[in-house]
Amino acid sequence: MRFFLRRFAFYVFTAWAAITINFFIPRLIPGDPVSALVAGMRGQITSDQIQSLTVLFGLDKHESVWMQYVDYLEQLSHGDLGISFGNFPLPVTSVLASALPWTLLLIGVTTIISFAIGTLLGIVVGWRRGSWLDGLLPVTTFLSSIPYFWLGLIAVSVVTYAGYFLPISGGYDPGLVPSWNLEFIGNAIEHGLLPAITIVVASVGGWLLSMRNMMVTVTAEDYVTVAHAKGLSERRVVMGYAARNALLPSVSGFGMALGLVVGGTFLVEYVFSYPGIGLQMLQAIARHDYPLIQGIFLVVTLAVLAANFLADIAYLALDPRTRKEG
Amino acid sequence: MTTPAAEVVLEAEGLTKHFPVRKRGRAALSREVRVVHAVDDVDLRLLRGQVTSLVGESGSGKSTVARLLAQLYPRTSGDIRLHGEPTPLATARGGRRFRAYCRRVQLIFQDPFASLNPVHNVEYHLTRALRIHGRAGQGKEQLRAALANLLDRVQLTPADRYLSKYPHELSGGQRQRVAIARALAADPEALLADEPVSMLDVSIRLGVLNLLRDLKERLNLAILYITHDIASARYFADTVLVMYAGRMVEGGDSETVTQRPAHPYTRLLVESAPDPDRLTSEAGSLGEAGGAGEAGTAGGVGGAGAPVPGGEPPSLISPPAGCRFHPRCPFVMDKCRTELPPRLQVGDTGEHWAACWLFEGVAA
């Protein structure tokens, strides 16, 4: 229970910190969205227009930062993230709504898959320490050192070279209308395959290594020896005693590591032009679309927090020591 | 109690330490303050040239007493007097006053494997201690001499062989000697030894204990020897104090307390201690255990077939009212459940007391 209260305070604090960072960072940006828009239109916009754009974006008002902060919080409390400059006049929320599901699916599915695969492999490699499986470790180290985006580039070029057997960009074929029909879902899955494989390949190594190390540590614990001494089957010893306990740090690290995973995934989206948050964010940054940057950053942070929360619950379920004593 | 002839070096009166408990769950919402009553109302005095032993089961507050005396914890209440001078509470926060205090009162830790920093060698440990207490002298030569002298006192000779060693290169006994040397570097008057041998191998324990005894005699130190091994208290100490659940329950001359324990808890402790002689001279052992009863009214209550006290030590967060031992005590009376027993004299030597209502009649 205390664990929960502390965690809860932590969530609130982090959310507040994220909101505040979020508010201040764009305000320190030296440029402004109009010149950024001009940049985007290189040569196709005249100087006179800049003035009207400034008015259009409501940038001619001057308010104290504190007032802006209060306004911002007030807006947030209504779920209002403002209007996206870059997609004027759409509200940030609708931009997010169109991009978020893609990212959530991509990150969610790939993270779970790579966590599962990495952890399982880690269990096996850690348990069978000293066998030929140790040969996996250098390979894994190498794979996990490759930047996600570069692996993505390689994947794209391999697929290109091999004659486009998989779609290399986008979330679905242009012209398809997103809907819950088989054709669309199949198409979306097909498009998600390459980014997903990239992320899984690049991130599975990390999970594998950490799980393997935990396994090695846990295997030397007395209770594992006791489990052997009890004459339990190997399976029961590995899964019920060694892996079960080795999983705990992985689970608590899971939420934390998401912050890193998200960063890598953003670049993968960029490489594969995957219509998710990451791509939106890089574009928003190029256009100096503060409200959108803020919105994305906020949503991503909150999503990571939510994932942390889930990981906490999982941890709570897995580790009785954190529960309130009777 | 009669005033002992020897000089009192360190004296504690009404020493109390409550650790605040982190609130959890619903309790966090209430205003009630919960504390661990680790040490409650403890009186003790350390005499020059004498070993006072503090025994008691694990968690009874022995280490806390030691740390309070060393000013490593601020006390909740009570007084600590060094040569009759009270020490203000602020001493525990460090600073010059703390340094002056710890020059005179030094603590030796239970675990020599943990109390030396693995990254520093013996020379560093000892030099620091000398420097801090201004006993390093001027220049390299004097320092060398001081170090050699120190190591010599704890019988680690020749000094040069040990100075450059790291803790992991020393055996347990050697480490404990280094720890003792460090305490001696301050040239203290009182040495608080918190289970100094419990982590050592049986075959080397004795060496350390003998060393301490030797120091006591040569340097005329006042030593507080904390242990849970009542047999070693008998062997090593002049006076024995018994603690149970944060309170002193019995005290007196070491031979008396170990051979004729008065308080039911002390009796339990003595009974429980492994004793090879029990096998060979069963009758004698029983006779001695019964002998404890002579001292008071317990005689009628004791006897063979008395139930073995079971159960667990009480929670220190909400300790039992009255005598803290009453839930486990085979001789429990109604009074024990409600009223805290004061120190009551046992026997007629005047040195032996117990905090147990069983001795009320005798004392009165």
Add this chain to the structure above:
Amino acid sequence: MTAAATGLTTATPPPDLTGTGGAPRRGRGLRRFLVNGKVTTGLVILLIFAVVAVLGDTIAPYDPSKRSSDILQGPGWKHWFGTTHIGQDIFSQVIVGTRSVMFVGLAAGAVATVVGVVIGVTSGYLSGAAAESLSAISNVFIVIPALPLIIIITNVVPNSGDWTIALVIGCTSWAWGARLLRAQTLSLRRRDFVEAARATGESTWRLIGFEILPNLTAIIASSFIGTVMFAVATEIALAFVGVSGISEWNWGEILFWAQGQQALPQGAWWWFVPAGLCIALFGTALSLVNFGIDEFVNPRLRSNARRSFRAADGRRVRMRVGFTPVVQAPPRGEDNER
């Protein structure tokens, strides 16, 4: 048979029994660290990169920005890694680009380590509101997705040279280290040797600086290396997406040009493969060293002890948890080897 009681036991053991650990611990530890195959491999690779970083422009065959008439050529004798769309030598770019990568990595690692040590150790050693809030801040920094934050900040700062990038990365990525250090400090500060030093009369800053910090060396080193890895990856990612305006060459810059000039559809694989491989190699080398440190800290992870061996009868025997191997070797002569 009772021998005369020795009374006081002599503490001096027979000379031939002690003196085993002649070399001081550091020296022995370092040797053990270096003997580890992973560490050596990693260090050798790092050394090569370091040499390249230092010599950089002096060993590069061409000026990396210099145009030539060999436009978009594949690898060959003249240009080992081929050329770009304006005839720049990619090999030279990789060589010259090493310096910036190493610099940002090391500088960011140093910044993050210093911040992490300060915050981690203080929040671990002190108690109370200050420590709690420091630890809360580091938790916040862990949860907040780092790369997006860095991209945003890099956009904010007007002049993003190597120094700036290193500072930004360093200032945002200290949290993992701080967390580890805090946890370790929390356990260290209650250790007896710290209490003992306090009881000796050491001042607080000496306790932190001389008693606790030296015990954290391995963790500090490992978190430093971790941050360097992260910083390098981040710097390259920043250059790749074009948000950092790094004027000097670095590997990300090469990838940025390759991406911007559509090296992929043009089939110019040589444009992005070498830089990417260098990143991966550098990362691998750092990981290897880091494993070495991990194993150094946690002996259980040490794998250099042989885990399988050939028994006398020629069978391969693997050490297996729970089933201790039995090698009924021809009884080795009496075991009094020494």
Add this chain to the structure above:
Amino acid sequence: ACGGKSAATTKSSGVLNIGMPDGATLPANNNPYLDASFAKHLGYTWLIWEPLALQNEAKPTADPKPWLATKWDWSNGYSTLTLTIRDNVKWSDGSAMTADDVAYSFQIMKDNKGVNYYALPIKDVSSSGSTVTVNFDGSQYVNRTKILSTQVVNKKQWSAMADPSKDTVANPIGTGPYKIKSVTPSTVTLDVRSDYWQKPPKVGEIRCTTYSGNDTQLPALTSGATDWSYEFLANAKSTFVARDPAHFKLWFPPALSADGLWFNTTKKPFDNPHLRRAMSMVVNRDDIFNEGEAGYFKPKIDNITGIPTPAGDPFIAAQYKGKSSQADVATAKKELTDNGFTYAGNTLKDPTGKAVTLTLSDPADWNDYQTDLTIIKDNLATIGITASIDKANQDAWFDAVGKGNFDAVMHWTNGGATPYDMYQNIMDSAQLQPIGTTASGNYGRFNSPDATAALKAYTAATDDAGRQAALEKIEQIMVEQMPMIPTSAGNLGAEYSTAKWTGWPDESNPYEANQPTRPGMLDVVLHLTPAS
């Protein structure tokens, strides 16, 4: 998005696929006034809201084609415009377009600064019968084309909007040949209207798709998923044209604007016109065109006046006709040494004896400009100038350019129907701001009363002769003082495929500029016929 497979599904006949690599994946926004809108990004705004008249931007001197206006007259020294409105035009909701709608289309700009894209100084608007009269503050000679390209919107629909600059116009009512059929986050599909006021186009359906970037747009082009696009392709010949030389084409006619190297003319020694002229003489525009602009994207500016040809041919003074800038190191050196510059070994020293160095800067991710700078750096080395390249942060760069905190940058100029826009942008001292204050033109702080007077004379002139005289004066200043070194023209081009549709404009038949987001695309679509 790109596989051969997807090409098969989208290659239905009767469909024209327009693709743009600008990355928006969004709920559609059809607002014709908003740059960020789908309609503008993908160009289909012109297929729904038609302009009053259509200027062939490939031939800026040609007369505009009447479109929704059949006739227009300028009076009052180009400050009053009288329009005659076509009368057989029907809105897509069936109602007829009236002069009222046209007048409203001006009124809305006057009333909403946000939608007044070109910041036109509209004084008042009135309509009667089929004529509309618009009064402006001052001569609008230089804005003629922009004013005539005003899109006509439905008064009923727009006057009901709370804020026209924020509406996404989900169901647009327009006069154009197409109406929206469906919208997905990446594709807008348009259907041809049967009741269009002209002969309905042959293209039955248009799909406008947004691609995330150049890398994804290219495969779409080569796989046939896109028929028409505007994107920068490095090495377009091998990556695009060579894939199907019979059908894959590109044509990039120049616009009347220039990209080039701007100097901070207040900084010594770059305030010295001789130095600037000498530098211009060594900049290799061919390399910039071939390597920086991949040999096609931004056409090379040959003429020393900086006016892009052939679009700007008619404007070039006789004395400069055919005079092209050629890399000429010897002449450049002579120009320098004749004017007080000296050499110490290979290093150029200015008249005060200081070595001439400069920093060239542009945002890091502007690939083509960065390449251009690399080339220029090389070129300048030939006359002993040491240049370094600063890959600036984009915002810092914009800030620095506006405030005049730079040595030299690659930057563009404004463009228009005449070279006036371009020159005015470079030299008008009415735009002059002190260093440190953000300027919205004349970033180089070029202060020439002569040039300013000539620019004024051009707008004030009442006849072509007067204008020509003023323009020639400006050209002369440009050639002699080189306040900026023009290297490339703005472009109006596109990549396209003739596999399914023919009838595209090209060099041999430049009836329109062919960029799919420019007004001319409307005319292009009407010209397209299925390939047999």
Add this chain to the structure above:
Amino acid sequence: MSMSKPLTMKPSRSIAADAVLDIRGLCVDYGVDDNAVRAVRDVSLTLRRGEVLGLAGESGSGKSTLAYGLARLLPPPGVISAGEVIYSPPDGEPVDVLTLAPLALRAFRWAETSIVFQGAMNSLNPVHKVSTQLIDVIAAHSPGMSRRAMLDRARELLTMVGIAPDRLHAYPHQLSGGMRQRVMIGMALALEPKIVIMDEPTTALDVVMQRQILRQIVELRERFGFSVLFITHDLSLLVEFSDRIAIMYGGRIVEEAPAALLYRDALHPYSHGLLHSFPALRGPRRELAGIPGSPPDLQAMPSGCSFHPRCPRRFDPCAVDIPVLGSPADRVREARTVACWLHPAGGAID
């Protein structure tokens, strides 16, 4: 009053007629190359039916290694390099535990030999309920049993070791140290094994709890008649608790004798020293001797008798030849063995 009585049941000695476990020449190494630590060297020991065999010796002398080695539970890099461990079930053929196939070994474990490990907190998996861990054992060895029956059995076991059955579903951290240790003891008896190995089962506990638990063990042994291999370095405890005591030093057994005999008259100087390192609680205050020096380094064993550098009574042969464990020629009539040149073997050199 008597709060305690002697822990040993005298009659048990007569039951112990034949061997239930016979360790012969067991050698255990840590590591396989030249750096290997030889932790157990050529140990032979017999555990008789129903007896308590105490194993004492200082830290690092190889007591735990011996105990785990005979059950093949040593973690890597432990290797059994020689010897046999013959288990003789009451009804059936003796088997060598070291040659059992994994499946047979699993079946043998816990059903025939169970182990109570050094620290109970570490022996119980912190994330599983006590019930799960108890049931695991039962289920592994009697797969057919119903869950309800297993739970009943688990409850019965807890009651047997003096824990209220309602703590069945508690997690280890919710129990006190003593309770956890009892849970382990209960678990060790779950399958009514013939042998229980106890490796310092009470060192972490205070004396009162220690006595309670030992008493419990004694009672249970009376009920079930299993044999105990009891490991500790507390000799005074062993003397009181066990029938026979073996003393280990430097990986070897240096002396083995009935408990009382050893206490009264230890032959090996090391045993003697050990016995005289404990202050006695009762009886006259005697001077304690202690043992000088420090334990040997297993990787650099002294030549000859490994105790000789510390031995107050060493003489010439000690540094040269390793004394062999055998019944001493000067005490042929006592059932004891010793490895010391002061008491060269008589009949046992055979």
